[in-house]
Amino acid sequence: MTLSTKIAHNTIIQIASKIIATILGLFTIAIMTRYLGKSGFGDYTTILVYLTFFATVADLGLTLVTVQLISKPGADQERIIGSLFGFRFVTAFLFLGGAILLSLFLPYSNIIKAGIALTAFSFLFVNFNQILVGIFQKNLKMGKVAIAETVSRLFLFLAVLFVYFLDLGLTGILVATVLSNFISFLFHYIFSRKFVKAKINFDIRLWKKIIVQSWPIAVTIFFNLIYLRTDTIILSLVKSSEEVGIYGAAYRVVDVLVTVPFMFAGIILPVLTRSWAEKNNKFFKNVLQKSFDIMIIMAIPILAGTYFTADEIINIIAGSEFHESAFVLKILMLASTFIFMGTMFSHAIIAIEKQKEIIKAYIFVAVTSLVAYIIIIPKFSYTGAAWITVYSELAIGFATFFLVYKYTKFIPSLKVFFKVIMATTLMSLALHYFNAYNLNLYLSITFSVFIYFVSLYVFGGITKKEILNILNKK
Helix, strand or coil: CCHHHHHHHHHHHHHHHHHHHHHHHHHHHHHHHHHHHHHHHHHHHHHHHHHHHHHHHHHCCHHHHHHHHHHCCCCCHHHHHHHHHHHHHHHHHHHHHHHHHHHCCCCCCHHHHHHHHHHHHHHHHHHHHHHHHHHHHHCCCHHHHHHHHHHHHHHHHHHHHHHHHHCCHHHHHHHHHHHHHHHHHHHHHHHHCCCCCCCCCCCHHHHHHHHHHHHHHHHHHHHHHHHHHHHHHHHHHHCCHHHHHHHHHHHHHHHHHHHHHHHHHHHHHHHHHHHHHCCCHHHHHHHHHHHHHHHHHHHHHHHHHHHHHHHHHHHHHCCHHHCCHHHHHHHHHHHHHHHHHHHHHHHHHHHCCCHHHHHHHHHHHHHHHHHHHHHHHHHHHHHHHHHHHHHHHHHHHHHHHHHHHHHHCCCCCCHHHHHHHHHHHHHHHHHHHHHHCCCCHHHHHHHHHHHHHHHHHHHCCCCHHHHHHHHCCC
């Protein structure tokens, strides 16, 4: 099996599992929003976003560094993974413990403070998972990750149903979240034993090397978090739980979607890293171009489709109580599109080891976004927060593209982009027609997706050769 076929198979497996996990996730959100209401779901969103901020800082870039370290020739995988586990345990304890302590001094309700203390355990398992994912990325066995995610999402769905029927409240939802992430970690760990039988160790010497390699990514992640997550945190501090719930419902839909580009980029990163290290620039640029094309093929029609169906999507996912979230979703989908387009460039920067060079851009976007959040959110609430998110993702997308061009001279061809625009236009016309005649949402989406891909094939955006290669039938 060729490398391209392995990548294609890994991608197909992940997309299939992601579809299943997404459906389960959306059903879970549907139950949560209807059960908790805007205020309760706002509290749930506040707890998760607050802890996500600290847990992501605690990551210190180790997810991406793991792939780099174990992908190098002659790497001692067991020693590296064991040391990363030890390092991650210490950082998670410090940052998550600090998050719990800090929350006591913030103007949150007692239920939010208690929820933060309880749910911190959930993020400890998430942090351990991120190291194990690097093993599967390196070995192009992301199907194992897909299984673990699907099982944990299924458990969470069933557990939330259990909480709903027994009326166990927000605390029951949070306990279900912790147990779901524990199950995910358990499956990741069991599957990883086939490749690496590492034991946790505290190798200070290796930790120093890890810090040297990871600190630029860690700084980047920190400033990335400022413009990505402080919107919800500031919203939770200056506005009501209901407004946080409205914003959170729209954001959860976007969060589900943007896992796709990061999933795909995670698969491609080892290939980009290896080809750049071997000075195979032609292959590097070819992989980056194909990856960019795939992101475009997915992002543009999703943006257009959401514009026509946002009201129905929110009504199905969150319920009529969250109808204000539809407008927020339309805005956030612009940010999602820029994430799709920019993800491959941000990972390419890691592959060519120029992480330090992008720090200035992240600092600029983080500072300008934070100032904008502080000024605009008190006046314009979740609408202002959404538009600032669009600005920040667009700015970072341009910055990462220019840096990749500076060191690789790569300029993406827009040949596929224009064909995608044509196919998306036909799809949008069909959606407009379907809306005019009040066609069922599921039928509208099914017919629109069919029209899009047939049009894309006719315009040459995808070819028979590429389809056969993916299916491994050539």
